[in-house]
Amino acid sequence: MIPILVKREFTSRVKGAAYIITTILGIVVFVGSSFLPPLLQRLSESMTPSHIDLVIYEQPGESSILPYLEQVSVEREGFTVRSGSDLDEREAYRMVLDEGLSGLLLVDGPLYTLVSPDVSNVMLNDEIETILNLAVSRQNAVRLGLSAEDMASLFRRADLRVREVSPLGVDGEEVDSAAHTQAMVLAYFLLFMIYMALIMYGNMVASGVAEEKSSRIMEVMISTVKPLELMLGKIIGVGSLGLLQFLIWTGTGLLMNTIGASGALGMVLGVSEPLSTIPLDTVLWFGLYFVLGYFLYASIFAAAGALVSRVEEVSQVVSIIMMLIIVGFFGAYISFLNPNSTFAVAASLIPFTSPMVMFSRIVLGSPSVLEVLASVLILLASVLVGAWVSGKIYRIGVLMYGKRPTLRQVLTLVRG
């Protein structure tokens, strides 16, 4: 029975305009994003100032910053500096405007003020600030009697390596921080996929059920098919549509990845290596949590769809479910920072958040086998309970028209 329902759901939607448009839109995004990095690069190049001309107007004092700025201008291409101290302030302004210079730097003791005809050019301001800091630290070094080597050693950064110690007393492998960043970006990308899929296809399930109610086909269906079968047919049908869409998109991404070094996924993941570097176990965990999470949420969405009479009312009832998904998403996001915190561990056990949080933790940290097992089992149990409860709501809800029942009435339905 279920295969017939799945097939109907699939074939009637796969040819629909909405489905085709979102699929094509996704392809456009994937293809487009592979052309994006070179484009962005060119754009940022065009925005960085090619040449900086500064006039320095100094109050007479003990030591001048000018020599140090001149020193920097020798080493740095595209930066020139001249003194304006022989002019009066008004004349200096004139000069900046007339000669189209980048700005006038007023120096009064430790206070520096940039007077520029283009104050909103943040990139220019940043660049000038960098140059100024360089000059100031050199000035300070001379004042303190430090050599160039002293300066270099003062600003040398520590090289921190991270190594994990496991409870078994065996030294863990050294954590490659680049690899960790890559894992984090990958986890974030896949997390976002789960989040998107839950919301998109969950809503599709809810509105599908509401459509069946409003077109009144439901009574015929329910007289022939068990409510649970009907619900599962809808969930699996929509799920298979989602799967096809994701396969098309991932395929496009892979293709673009192989074609150009700066492929779509490469860009998204922040790496130019091919996708084959995504470990297989990550893909498998993704699959498991994706499927379980989808089943849990889709059955709740289906029950919500069964409680309304018209498609227009769907968005009102699904908003609560959407909140749960968003909480899960942000929970996972917070867990990124410390995957083994109490918060992350708790969130990875709660079925509404675990698909997103536990998956992120697996990719990022290394939760214990017991934690993973507990999370999967709790989630699996919740999927079964969720389907059962939703099936009951569905059975009664589908024949209920008119006023939407209150939460208390729904609970009575489930108990009865």
Added chain:
Amino acid sequence: MSLIATEITKRFRDVTAVDNLSFSVQRGSLFGFLGPNGAGKTTTMRVVLDIIRPDEGQVTWDGTPFHRLGRGFFGYLPEERGLYPKMRVVEHLEFLGRIHGLDKRKAHIETARWIERFDLGELRHKRIEELSKGNQQKVQTIGTMLHDPELLVLDEPFSGLDPVNTALLKEVLLEAHKRGKTIIFSSHRMDQVEEICEDIVLIDQGHLVLHGNLKQIKRSMGRQILRISLEGNEDFWYKIPGLELLASRADYQEFRLGENADPNSVLREAMQAGQVIRFELVEPSLDQIFVEKVGVGA
């Protein structure tokens, strides 16, 4: 007896839709299910088909509860019609055949046969939403019979059909009846029920009012209806006690005969009043029974 409903009660919050209702339907009969609006007809049908569970009582077919009969056993046309609007006619009918248990090939063959029978050939590849209401109803009616069910439950099957299609559906139903299928249908049109039903049940406010063979019910009501046509003084009946005028038709007048009125004395009075063309004692129509028992028009 095949279908036996025993003491069904169904409440919705504080409203009792069906109250301790028992009736039975013989295998192979054409069964009329009657009652005024809101009498509990749809609820009873839903209980029979196990769409909703009764609070009390049960419905069995040859002793088997309905939910164990399998999905190919009955065909159901609900009062609220509904199909998937985006599906095409052929596609939809094959789908309905499949969920009622037909295999792919059989669903295909039966769909083609019924489309031919109901003259929907030109619309076969149209979407349901492009069809007129009447044609949508035809498609849905086919959907209830495609798998040749033992029991057909049809809620107002004739409403919305033009006379040609009404005649066609009647023909199809009588054909199924001849092949021994059991058909339960509800209708507001008493003349239609009278024309094709053998047995009826009449309910009002969830209670059983009448149940049994239509002929016997009529006979038990007594021959109380008198039709008289005469040339002469048509107002002669004023003087006769117990005679109540029900309707003045173009060619006759219809009276209800009170208990103390004697048809023979009425005839004598009529003969004195003029030339009697027609003098007939008839059984009450189902319409009249309905009005008498329920108190309102159908």
